[in-house]
Amino acid sequence: MARSMKMTMIRVAVLALSLFSFSETVASQQVLVVGGRLGWTIPPAGPAPYDAWAASHIFIVGDILVFNFTNGDQDVARVTREAFLRCNTTNPIEVKKTNPANFTLNSTGDFYFTSTLDRHCESGQKLAVHVLASGPSPSSQPKPRGPRNFTVGGDLGWIVPPGGEIVYKSWARTKTFRIGDALEFLFINGTQDVAEVRKEDYEKCQTNSSIAVYSSSPVRIVLNTTGEHFYTSTYLDHCALGQKLAINVTSNTSSSSSSSSGSAFSPEGAMPPSTPGSSATRVVSAYMPAFVVIALAFFHF
Numbered sequence: 001m002a003r004s005m006k007m008t009m010i011r012v013a014v015l016a017l018s019l020f021s022f023s024e025t026v027a028s029q030q031v032l033v034v035g036g037r038l039g040w041t042i043p044p045a046g047p048a049p050y051d052a053w054a055a056s057h058i059f060i061v062g063d064i065l066v067f068n069f070t071n072g073d074q075d076v077a078r079v080t081r082e083a084f085l086r087c088n089t090t091n092p093i094e095v096k097k098t099n100p101a102n103f104t105l106n107s108t109g110d111f112y113f114t115s116t117l118d119r120h121c122e123s124g125q126k127l128a129v130h131v132l133a134s135g136p137s138p139s140s141q142p143k144p145r146g147p148r149n150f151t152v153g154g155d156l157g158w159i160v161p162p163g164g165e166i167v168y169k170s171w172a173r174t175k176t177f178r179i180g181d182a183l184e185f186l187f188i189n190g191t192q193d194v195a196e197v198r199k200e201d202y203e204k205c206q207t208n209s210s211i212a213v214y215s216s217s218p219v220r221i222v223l224n225t226t227g228e229h230f231y232t233s234t235y236l237d238h239c240a241l242g243q244k245l246a247i248n249v250t251s252n253t254s255s256s257s258s259s260s261s262g263s264a265f266s267p268e269g270a271m272p273p274s275t276p277g278s279s280a281t282r283v284v285s286a287y288m289p290a291f292v293v294i295a296l297a298f299f300h301f
């Protein structure tokens, strides 16, 4: 998808969201560690890791960016777009020199960050994020729709993610998975596999008692039970390095609720009972079209 197309879709989404802002529900504030495990540093080979990190998140007004770095080795400067493009750090909007440097994304639009230290910007220590007015509510009541295929990780595919486990977490956060949908894991045969595991094993990164292991790409898994599903890799250290995905699957009919209470899912992730839809969550469904557009703008399904 062309970048201009993405931007158009984002703008459409922003417009759609603002039209519904009268019924806005307060989304919880996210605290995001920039670059994930990489932290805030001179990336090994140019700005790609920060571009990828930004592309794999949705930023909403009120979210906080935490820049994690070593005092003295780095700093964080919020700069204008012009300064960002030219790596001109002579007159930044704001500079923070003490770890962790937190910036609250307090308005919509674009925020640009780099470091004022010598040649750090030119070497790729730079981050641009686009901040939206409002995001989807994770407890929204989805509208009925047909089954959909989700390519796990979008363009990134199924790999050891450069930014750690936050990458697949963010990918999943923007999606609603329904019975009948399919996950597609794309990877190079022999370099990865897909292990479906239980919650405890997911948390401990243990794959010796996986529910199922698939080793030939593409792996297509049709989601046929509701509740939590956990996936990782049996390859050494892949799980520990963040190649792990947890999703919630909800019923595909509007008469069953996607439940906003934690009690709907048992600790074992077993199939929860169907509960009647709650009217309290209905208003939020107005966000769904915009939500889907945002998701499309960031990832190819």
Ligand SMILES: *[C@@H]1O[C@H](CO)[C@@H](O)[C@H](O)[C@H]1NC(C)=O
Pocket: 033, 037, 039, 066, 068, 069
């Ligand atoms: C910051 O980076 C250090 C060193 O990599 C790590 O131990 C720590 O957990 C990170 N902090 C956050 C908030 O991610």
Ligand SMILES: *[C@@H]1O[C@H](CO)[C@@H](O)[C@H](O)[C@H]1NC(C)=O
Pocket: 086, 088, 089, 090, 091
């Ligand atoms: C850098 O920005 C400052 C003002 O913010 C400006 O005066 C200066 O000319 C710029 N330098 C370059 C090389 O563009």
Ligand SMILES: *[C@@H]1O[C@H](CO)[C@@H](O)[C@H](O)[C@H]1NC(C)=O
Pocket: 031, 066, 100, 101, 102
């Ligand atoms: C920055 O955010 C981190 C992570 O939430 C928190 O631990 C820290 O206290 C914050 N620092 C400041 C100065 O607000």
Ligand SMILES: *[C@@H]1O[C@H](CO)[C@@H](O)[C@H](O)[C@H]1NC(C)=O
Pocket: 094, 106, 107
């Ligand atoms: C956002 O925060 C910055 C300081 O971090 C402040 O200068 C600016 O006025 C704030 N903007 C809004 C819209 O509150």
Ligand SMILES: *[C@@H]1O[C@H](CO)[C@@H](O)[C@H](O)[C@H]1NC(C)=O
Pocket: 144, 145, 146, 147, 179, 180, 224, 252, 253
């Ligand atoms: C909902 O899922 C069931 C399987 O559990 C399937 O038979 C049915 O066609 C699905 N309906 C829609 C609208 O996708």
Ligand SMILES: *[C@@H]1O[C@H](CO)[C@@H](O)[C@H](O)[C@H]1NC(C)=O
Pocket: 147, 148, 149, 182
């Ligand atoms: C999902 O993928 C399957 C198998 O490749 C295909 O038959 C089906 O049409 C796809 N569905 C959608 C909604 O793209």
Ligand SMILES: *[C@@H]1O[C@H](CO)[C@@H](O)[C@H](O)[C@H]1NC(C)=O
Pocket: 206, 208, 209
């Ligand atoms: C899997 O490995 C863990 C620790 O490595 C061990 O405690 C556990 O008993 C093993 N489970 C099975 C089913 O082999």
Ligand SMILES: *[C@@H]1O[C@H](CO)[C@@H](O)[C@H](O)[C@H]1NC(C)=O
Pocket: 187, 188, 189, 216, 217, 218
């Ligand atoms: C992986 O291997 C399977 C069967 O061995 C093959 O059908 C498939 O095309 C291969 N996928 C890739 C991406 O090479």
Ligand SMILES: *[C@@H]1O[C@H](CO)[C@@H](O)[C@H](O)[C@H]1NC(C)=O
Pocket: 221, 222, 224, 225
């Ligand atoms: C659900 O899917 C799994 C793997 O895709 C399959 O093994 C299992 O038989 C399916 N269960 C039902 C009830 O269709």
Ligand SMILES: *[C@@H]1O[C@H](CO)[C@@H](O)[C@H](O)[C@H]1NC(C)=O
Pocket: 228, 229, 246, 247, 248, 259, 260, 261, 262, 263, 264, 265
């Ligand atoms: C699934 O939803 C339940 C209830 O909202 C929540 O407690 C749980 O953390 C979710 N799990 C995942 C993997 O998102």
